[in-house]
Amino acid sequence: MKYIINIFKIENKIKVLSLIGLSAIIFSCTEPIDLTVPTESPRLVIEASLDWEKGTLGNNQTIKLSLSTPYYDTAPNPVSGASVIVENTTNGDVFIFNDQQDGSYTTTNFVPIINNTYNLEVIYNNETYTAQETLISVSEINRIEQSREGGSDEEELDLTIYFDDPANEVNFYYITFLEGEDLLPTREIMSDEFTNGNEMSLLYEEDEADAEDEILPGDEVDINIFGVSEQYYNFLNRLIEQGDNAGDPFATVPTRLRGNYINPENPENYAFGYFRVTESVNEVYTFE
Template sequence: MKSIYKILFSALLLICTSCTDVIDVDVPEGPIKLVIEASLDWEKGTAGNEQTIKLSTSTPFFDKDGNTSVTGAVVQVTNDNDGTVFIFEDQNDGTYDTSSFIPIIGNSYSLEVIYDGDQYAATETLFSVSDISSITQSTEDGDDEVLEVNVSFQDPAGVENYYFLRFQSRNDLLPELFYIKDEFIDGNEAPFYYEKIEDEEENIEEFKPGDIVDIALLGISEDYYNYLQLLVEQFEGAGDPFSPTPVALVGNCINLTDPDNAPYGYFRVTQKVQDSYTFE
């Protein structure tokens, strides 16, 4: 009987040791694409002349090379209403700067990027944004006894408006994003609030006195509103087994040379107001 046990143990040991072989799995990789981060945000009360566009490339998931900056591209933005061209100078670190941009409400702007033999383009219109009426704190709108920051603004009556509202806690890496259509708030004071519910597993802490939140409100186009809607839905659904499979979001930038090789990213031109709030 002992011999049978020894034989069974030896067989089990052989099976376990045989499972230590390294298995190489080929992970499919998509083509390397240009990533365009072109957010020309004009803060109310400033000239808005200094703007930056960032170019980089996508990378395979397991690529350890962190340098994806794109240099040597030709970047310019044109005011389609009067033909003025703004050249963005290569800073040799993936950023392209100008100090001559002129933002004009209601005007259309076109982006052109020439890189690696391909010509990329996008068009956006600059929309105005309402001022922030008030920023306060309370514990009334969300969960009881949880601090929240309250923001409100007056929406113009009879005008179709779209907004992008961003809250960034200085204690957190990622912001809280709201995409807003004035369908149900047209001509009214529009209140919004942001709170954090404590979650030890997600390492989320409630707001407490002394915490600072940076707030930005931007006037955006309908196209960018739709893009944000998809972006936020995918972000909030990450990790949910019942959510749709995330897909690469296609922005408004196109490749005129090779339409099948569209870039990632978005070209937006917005007016914004921003402020910060410190909890008491």
């Protein structure tokens, strides 16, 4: 019995020493690491998407202004006191956007006209920012078909939307799918380079990597199709590509995306964002 007790004492001492050594390793691995993130002076951010949904007047429009913030700052930095004007350069109509003192600027008399060109002018802090876009039309959705066969997993629900592409034109499309309570939509872009004048189709299915977000009967998806310019299509292509490659160690190093804003007097102090003017169609589909 005495021999056995001594063995237990030795084992307990070994366990204590092991725990002390493990604790030393753990605590030595939790030392804080200070990362230096490059910073720069705040830059104006202009969110100006003048979207005209078919079947509406399109007269109510909002443009939002803010300042860029450091990487670890999450609080918004809205801009007030700016001058925001949109001019239809085709017919000379001018639309003044009124400052709501919360970073948003609104108008209730905007007039959207297909194929007319619009110029945005923002004056803030004695700097002038401009951008120009033409209002592009879009076709109605012909139909939406639900199945379990078109996607990558035949056990999962998916849907396909169909719409006509106008003949003898070069067209570009931006499509978003927002399901349920998702915060961000699934974004797709299309061109008619190889399908000019034909019926276009696009499949929507859940990301295979997100097994917990399976589409079920009764789920709703909000679908929007925008007719966009080639310049905006190229901008979106780079934006989506960089977003999809996030976290991929073999992806191309992301670059700063510049929209269509220019600062004529001080070109290096350009604004972030993109000024678009589009016609859109919207439909909410409920899975069966």
